[in-house]
Amino acid sequence: MEIVIPLYERFTALDAVGPYQVLRHLPEARVRFLGPEAGTIMCDDLVLGLLAEGRWEDCGSPDVIVVPGGIGSRAHLADERLLGWLRGAHETSAWTTSVCTGSLLLAAAGILEGLEATTHWLAMDRLADLGARPSRQRVVEQGKIITAAGVSSGIDMALRLAERAAGTEAAQAVQLAIEYDPQPPFDAGSPDRAPAAVVELVRRAQQAEERTVANPA
Amino acid sequence: MEIVIPLYERFTALDAVGPYQVLRHLPEARVRFLGPEAGTIMCDDLVLGLLAEGRWEDCGSPDVIVVPGGIGSRAHLADERLLGWLRGAHETSAWTTSVCTGSLLLAAAGILEGLEATTHWLAMDRLADLGARPSRQRVVEQGKIITAAGVSSGIDMALRLAERAAGTEAAQAVQLAIEYDPQPPFDAGSPDRAPAAVVELVRRAQQAEERTVANPA
Numbered sequence: 001m002e003i004v005i006p007l008y009e010r011f012t013a014l015d016a017v018g019p020y021q022v023l024r025h026l027p028e029a030r031v032r033f034l035g036p037e038a039g040t041i042m043c044d045d046l047v048l049g050l051l052a053e054g055r056w057e058d059c060g061s062p063d064v065i066v067v068p069g070g071i072g073s074r075a076h077l078a079d080e081r082l083l084g085w086l087r088g089a090h091e092t093s094a095w096t097t098s099v100c101t102g103s104l105l106l107a108a109a110g111i112l113e114g115l116e117a118t119t120h121w122l123a124m125d126r127l128a129d130l131g132a133r134p135s136r137q138r139v140v141e142q143g144k145i146i147t148a149a150g151v152s153s154g155i156d157m158a159l160r161l162a163e164r165a166a167g168t169e170a171a172q173a174v175q176l177a178i179e180y181d182p183q184p185p186f187d188a189g190s191p192d193r194a195p196a197a198v199v200e201l202v203r204r205a206q207q208a209e210e211r212t213v214a215n216p217a
Numbered sequence: 218m219e220i221v222i223p224l225y226e227r228f229t230a231l232d233a234v235g236p237y238q239v240l241r242h243l244p245e246a247r248v249r250f251l252g253p254e255a256g257t258i259m260c261d262d263l264v265l266g267l268l269a270e271g272r273w274e275d276c277g278s279p280d281v282i283v284v285p286g287g288i289g290s291r292a293h294l295a296d297e298r299l300l301g302w303l304r305g306a307h308e309t310s311a312w313t314t315s316v317c318t319g320s321l322l323l324a325a326a327g328i329l330e331g332l333e334a335t336t337h338w339l340a341m342d343r344l345a346d347l348g349a350r351p352s353r354q355r356v357v358e359q360g361k362i363i364t365a366a367g368v369s370s371g372i373d374m375a376l377r378l379a380e381r382a383a384g385t386e387a388a389q390a391v392q393l394a395i396e397y398d399p400q401p402p403f404d405a406g407s408p409d410r411a412p413a414a415v416v417e418l419v420r421r422a423q424q425a426e427e428r429t430v431a432n433p434a
Contacts, residue, residue, distance in 0.1 A: 012238070013234045013237065013238055014234055014235065014238040014395065017230045017231055017234040017265075018231065018234075020230065020265060021229070021230055021231040021368065021369075024262055024264065025422075030264075031262075031264055031265070032264075033264075033265060040257070040268050045241055045248075047241065047247075047248055047249075047250075047270075048234075048237060048248070048250060048267065048268070049267065049268030050265065050266070050267060050268070051257050051265070051266030051267070051268070053264075100396075120396060121396060138398065138400050139400070149396050149398075150394075150395060150396025151238065151394075151395040151396055151397075152238075152372065152395045152396055152397040152398075152399070153396055153398075153400075155369065155399070155401075156399065156400050156401060156402065159401060159402050159403070160402050163402060168403070169412075169414065169415060169418070171402070171403065172403050172405035172411055172412065172415045173405075173415050173418045173419050173422070175401060175403055175405045175406050175411070176405050176406060176407070176408065176411045176415055176416065176419045177367075177368075177419050177422070177423075178231065178367060178368040178369045178406075179317075179337060179338060179366050179367025179368055179369055179370055179406055179407070180368075180369040180399075180401055180406040181355065181366075181369075181370075181401075181406030181407040181410075182369070182372070182373065182397075182399035182401065182406070183355050183356070183370075183373050184372075184373060184376060184392060184397055184398075184399065185373065185376050185377050185380060185388070186376070186385070186388065186389050186392055188389035188390075188392045188393050189392050189393060189395075189396055189397040189398030189399070190393075190396070190398040191393065193398075194389060194392075194393045195386075195389065197386065198386060198389045198390050198393055199393065201386070201390045202390050202393045202394050205242075205390070205394070206394075
């Protein structure tokens with residue numbers, strides 16, 4: 001099972017690494033990180049770099065596609081090279097998935113037209129603008145397409161995919177291997193339950209980040 | 218706040234990236250990935266590589282240390298270069314932390330002598346052999362030392378650390394930013410609750426991995 005995680009500058013690390021850490025344990029799984037070019041691709045804060053072993057086009061028909069999100073997704077919403085690769089890979093994939101604003105790229109490629117999908121809670125309007133029907137579920141399945149909410153949700157999505165692709169026991173074994181028995185210290189992971197002041201804080205921080213990327217110093 | 222994540226060959230990606238994704242959002246945080254040498258450091262499956270911006274010694278007194286685990290930790294249990302760096306950095310750190318078998322390295326450096334600590338559920342005996350008192354809690358705090366259980370627990374640990382270092386509101390803001398509202402599809406993340414057959418499957422897979430690393434083909 002060939003699993004491609006297409007990277008691009010300013011993706012969010014956990015969006016990619018969460019699903020990788022789950023899927024890499026599946027029997028016969030081969031995960032490939034690919035980029036616009038082979039080499040180091042920097043994450044959204046330009047601090048962490050992940051190695052892309054080759055170019056997106058080096059694998060045209062993966063079994064599984066996992067598209068990470070990140071502030072850098074915005075720069076690719078009209079990038080025909082990436083969107084065309086996604087469209088082509090989706091034609092023959094067994095599963096096409098995204099985490100966070102990775103779904104904006106799937107939508108921009110036309111893959112989510114009229115379908116239910118999810119994304120980071122701050123990007124729901126943009127997802128609708130691109131033709132999908134936003135859902136507030138953490139993981140949304142539409143046939144072979146699975147989209148996940150913000151950043152950390154990629155772990156839950158990948159466990160769901162693991163079950164579909166390799167069965168319940170294999171998926172549970174991965175969950176146990178990575179000891180995924182979450183115990184967050186607060187109940188603040190959803191805008192519906194986080195304190196209003198915290199929601200506002202995150203909203204403002206996100207707007208500031210979007211401005212920085214739109215108008216780099 | 219300078220946060221150093223010391224990498225080594227065959228570390229586990231999520232052990233490092235989970236805490237990074239949390240801590241990078243803290244005010245004034247500067248995360249640095251350092252390695253035995255600057256350059257790409259490969260994860261435990263030798264598929265994913267992360268960029269180390271410099272050598273461990275390039276930062277001798279970080280505010281926060283986050284030691285990831287991984288099958289590669291075994292090769293460093295008597296590596297005086299890494300253990301000496303850990304000892305020195307721990308002398309002046311505000312927080313010294315580990316994820317998964319990263320605690321074996323802290324213990325080997327003498328930092329956990331007689332203290333309660335945790336690690337991956339399959340490495341508890343080894344942690345005891347190295348002088349710590351193993352605990353089955355997911356996150357264990359002993360003064361400025363915080364150890365976390367297997368792989369994914371680093372996210373919970375880092376949120377706890379975020380609260381200690383920057384306050385509750387800042388920690389909740391990070392949790393919301395990464396939408397950490399976990400919904401695992403199974404209750405199989407702990408050996409106490411996973412089906413016995415699954416526990417056995419993971420135990421055998423781990424033993425096979427240890428043999429591979431001890432006797433590479």
